[in-house]
Amino acid sequence: MAVLVLGRPVVRSGGVLRHPARRMSRVLLGLLALRANRALPSEWIVEALWPDHPPASAASNVRTHLAELRKLLGATRQSGIVSTRDGYVLVAPPDGVDVTMFQLLLAEGRELLGHGAHAEAARSLARAVGLWRGPVMAGVPVPEPVRPDVTMLDEQRIGAVEDLVGARLALGSHDELVPVLAGLVVEYPLRERFWRYLVAALAAAGRRTEAVAVHQRLVRVLDAELGVAPSRETTELYEAVRRNDPAPEPGGRN
Structure with missing residues (x-):
């Protein structure tokens, strides 16, 4: 299982991409993935999803969207959406969220570049760039609280392309x-x-x-x-x- 948000928010399971049916479920999936392994308070989620006028049923609606996502994700000992005392957290290993994997591969590639290992760096950086299927959370609005996260990721993607080109130039x-x-x-x-x-x-x-x-x-x-x-x-x-x-x-x- 993997959550993919470097493009349209989807869940990959068994090689198949599964799209949340509800638009708000896709937004919530993006929120959870961008803050993977960090607890998100329920009030924060409500404000992110409905910044102006949250409906009276907002908390109930969040639970409905979470139920849809949990059905898509399933649950294992290593991953899943876990309820906390006052909110929720997407628990996932490094390869369970494309954002996390991208940043790990980018760091690895840059470290290899620093050691002059251009071929190995190019492989890591190519894998990092290859994780992108489009803009972050493509097709759904990006909530205000995570827009800085998205801006940072966009900058990291361009930087990764620059580093990849530099490594390939060094290889001739x-x-x-x-x-x-x-x-x-x-x-x-x-x-x-x-x-x-x-x-x-x-x-x-x-x-x-x-x-x-x-x-x-x-x-x-x-x-x-x-x-x-x-x-x-x-x-x-x-x-x-x-x-x-x-x-x-x-x-x-x-």
Whole structure:
């Protein structure tokens, strides 16, 4: 059993994805998963689900939605929705919630990068990125109390993609990364690392004229949108490419 909320909130059981029938049940599943293994007070859940005017039957409605989720989840010694003195908690092992697994794999990948183990890091980071099926809690409204959680996860996902690309560049996958990075700089025009990686990939593929042109585009984008110049790492890479020197590794997290 696993609860998946990096995309539409669903339960995976025996390889089958099971969707809660009620919309509010899907929202509640997202709340429980984003705060897995932490007790959520009943009042907090009610306020999260009905922020403006909770119905008189709110507590009863929560129990109805929990009953639906418990039926989907089943219960084992290691997982399930457990009642506490004043609320509920989704008890799950690390691989029982995709959010938890994503963060563990991301931490593992970054630690491996720090040790220069690029192949192993790429595998962990690819697994982390592969857990995403769409936006967090796609298809249902994200309650206000967990919006910071969702914002943090979105940032971690983009960072994971950046780290994965960096690991693959270090492994020499320049040619295959050029089209990937060309798409990423369009999708995330203010993420400088993607631009720096595209410059590095083009230069390593022998396409230095294109690499210079990409850097010039970055200069225009950063100036127009943020009023800033590229970072030192990006500038050093560009100067090496322009002089036709061996390009330094495109490191840095700016």
